[in-house]
Amino acid sequence: MAAELIKGMEIAQKKRNEIKERVNVLKSQGVTPGLAVILVGNNPASRSYVTGKGKASEEAGIYFELIEMPETITQEQLLQEIDRINEDARIHGLLVQLPLPKHIHEEAVIERISPEKDVDGFHPINIGRMMIGQDTFLPCTPHGIIELVKEKNIEISGKHVVVIGRSNIVGKPVGQLFLNEHATVTYCHSRTPNVKELAKQADILVVAIGKAKFVTADYVKEGAVVIDVGVNRLETGKLCGDVDFDEVEQVAGYITPVPKGVGPMTITMLLHNTVLSAERTVASN
Numbered sequence: 001m002a003a004e005l006i007k008g009m010e011i012a013q014k015k016r017n018e019i020k021e022r023v024n025v026l027k028s029q030g031v032t033p034g035l036a037v038i039l040v041g042n043n044p045a046s047r048s049y050v051t052g053k054g055k056a057s058e059e060a061g062i063y064f065e066l067i068e069m070p071e072t073i074t075q076e077q078l079l080q081e082i083d084r085i086n087e088d089a090r091i092h093g094l095l096v097q098l099p100l101p102k103h104i105h106e107e108a109v110i111e112r113i114s115p116e117k118d119v120d121g122f123h124p125i126n127i128g129r130m131m132i133g134q135d136t137f138l139p140c141t142p143h144g145i146i147e148l149v150k151e152k153n154i155e156i157s158g159k160h161v162v163v164i165g166r167s168n169i170v171g172k173p174v175g176q177l178f179l180n181e182h183a184t185v186t187y188c189h190s191r192t193p194n195v196k197e198l199a200k201q202a203d204i205l206v207v208a209i210g211k212a213k214f215v216t217a218d219y220v221k222e223g224a225v226v227i228d229v230g231v232n233r234l235e236t237g238k239l240c241g242d243v244d245f246d247e248v249e250q251v252a253g254y255i256t257p258v259p260k261g262v263g264p265m266t267i268t269m270l271l272h273n274t275v276l277s278a279e280r281t282v283a284s285n
């Protein structure tokens with residue numbers, strides 16, 4: 001029996017309509033939510049993601065500002081630009097598209113963003129708040145994954161979640177969010193000797209390692225929920241996940257496709273955080 005498809009694009013669209021309603025309420029109160037994205041250099045993948053964020057923002061009625069800076073800028077110039085946007089009252093959310101050129105220290109850049117405008121949820125203050133379960137900006141991809149699972153009415157509490165990958169932007173925080181929802185969480189990574197055995201025990205398997213078709217049918221328990229966070233561009237130009245979809249959909253209970261799975265939810269949660277930030281400024285007035 002083939003798995004049920006988790007249609008991320010459809011769920012994202014539904015949530016974006018709800019976000020648009022919130023934008024309209026804010027506008028009627030005289031506030032237009034604003035999102036600024038800083039793009040350094042000319043990486044085509046980064047440019048395409050940023051274009052996607054801009055389009056989605058404008059469709060939701062969010063003011064979008066793209067700040068492009070050349071590959072050769074100094075870290076100090078970038079930090080100054082962040083300072084400027086931190087002070088700009090029209091902008092409620094600011095993110096610096098990653099990865100950055102090698103001569104720029106990513107941590108220093110992230111820490112310069114005001115935690116009140118950190119709609120990526122990457123600032124150590126917001127990560128700390130997430131860890132202790134406080135209300136904060138949640139990182140977009142992990143939050144989008146939780147929303148997908150909840151949207152399908154899949155029980156999380158008491159379930160075994162296995163995360164393959166431990167990046168700061170996906171693997172680590174998604175495990176934490178599942179823990180906050182009362183799951184038992186196992187992390188697998190490059191030093192884990194028995195990834196396949198552990199993965200096979202998962203009720204919910206999250207794959208975020210950046211290796212095309214790494215997870216095959218023999219990694220998956222019958223009926224498991226499989227969330228594919230991979231975005232691998234094949235030589236043919238086709239986008240491919242970290243999961244071998246054709247094989248795994250034969251054993252899984254639910255599966256997310258790539259594209260149109262987790263990706264659109266990432267952008268949706270970014271819009272959500274931007275609107276949340278604007279709502280907070282209204283509430284605190």
Ligand SMILES: Nc1nc(=O)c2c([nH]1)NC[C@@H]1CN(c3ccc(C(=O)N[C@@H](CCC(=O)O)C(=O)O)cc3)C=[N+]21
Nearest residue numbers: 049095096097098099120231259260261263264266267
């Ligand atoms: N500061 C920062 N914040 C990020 O959120 C961030 C980042 N840096 N660097 C890169 C990653 C990657 N990322 C994606 C967003 C949307 C899709 C997405 O919408 N994908 C579409 C397909 C898009 C296509 O065809 O190229 C889909 O899966 O259907 C994918 C990947 C955000 N990132």
